[in-house]
Amino acid sequence: MKNTDIRRLFYAHLLCVLSVILSTFVPSFFLESFSILETHLTWLGICSVSVTAVNLVLYLVVKPNVSSKRSSSSHKVARFLKCCIYFLMSCFSFHVIFVLYGAPLIELVLETFLFAVILSTFTTVPCLCLLGPNLKAWLRVFSRNGVSSIWENSLQITTIASFIGAWLGAFPIPLDWGRPWQITAKRNICRSVPHMRFGTITQ
Numbered sequence: 001m002k003n004t005d006i007r008r009l010f011y012a013h014l015l016c017v018l019s020v021i022l023s024t025f026v027p028s029f030f031l032e033s034f035s036i037l038e039t040h041l042t043w044l045g046i047c048s049v050s051v052t053a054v055n056l057v058l059y060l061v062v063k064p065n066v067s068s069k070r071s072s073s074s075h076k077v078a079r080f081l082k083c084c085i086y087f088l089m090s091c092f093s094f095h096v097i098f099v100l101y102g103a104p105l106i107e108l109v110l111e112t113f114l115f116a117v118i119l120s121t122f123t124t125v126p127c128l129c130l131l132g133p134n135l136k137a138w139l140r141v142f143s144r145n146g147v148s149s150i151w152e153n154s155l156q157i158t159t160i161a162s163f164i165g166a167w168l169g170a171f172p173i174p175l176d177w178g179r180p181w182q183i184t185a186k187r188n189i190c191r192s193v194p195h196m197r198f199g200t201i202t203q
Contacts, residue, residue, distance in 0.1 A: 005064070005150045011058055012058045013154075019054040021083040044114040048121040059129035064151040082133040090124040091116045115166075124164040 023046045028034045028126045036043050094116035099105055103112045129150055131137040140146040 001154060002150065008062050008064070009150060009154055012062065013056060013158075015054055016051060019050045020047055023050045036096045041110060044118050048114075048118050051121050052125050055125050055129050064130065064149065077081040079132060081153055086128060086133050087124055092120050119162060119166050123159045126158065130155055 023043065024036060027043070027046055031039070031042065033039065034042065034124045075092075084146065095113050098112050098116060127138060127141075131141065141146075141156055147156055
């Protein structure tokens with residue numbers, strides 16, 4: 001049984017990676033002048049939708065956490081609506097956290113929110129698919145020694161890795177400081193700290 005779960009888990013992650021790759025190349029056949037750098041907001045939306053769809057299909061087909069109770073259709077609808085509310089709350093929560101960490105409050109709001117959406121897609125969506133809108137189950141999985149299956153262990157690892165990856169992704173930003181997409185960031189820093197000298201930044 002454990003080998004079967006490992007194999008299913010491997011294929012699930014492989015399909016998620018494949019969905020990210022396809023969301024990078026397939027839209028260029030249908031959308032004019034589509035690229036990750038030039039139309040990055042469109043790519044973030046397409047990537048989020050494709051990864052969410054793959055997660056939903058995978059967990060519906062594989063059913064790693066099957067409930068013994070038969071729920072009515074009204075209960076399933078209420079559960080789905082609650083999951084949507086949890087996802088939106090996650091997006092807005094991440095958006096607020098990004099602003100507190102230094103993202104512009106008014107400028108680049110769409111960029112910041114879409115980044116919150118993509119991070120919620122890789123963290124909150126798998127939790128909702130596997131555990132549902134059950135906060136007790138979430139606390140159990142993300143507490144010490146709280147996992148009870150390999151699926152929950154994978155959920156724990158991928159969620160924490162997504163947070164670390166999002167945080168580490170800020171380190172390469174100064175490497176392309178002279179690029180056009182960094183001009184807004186320069187202006188924001190010079191406006192927020194006008195009394196400091198940043199060398200080439202203030203020029």
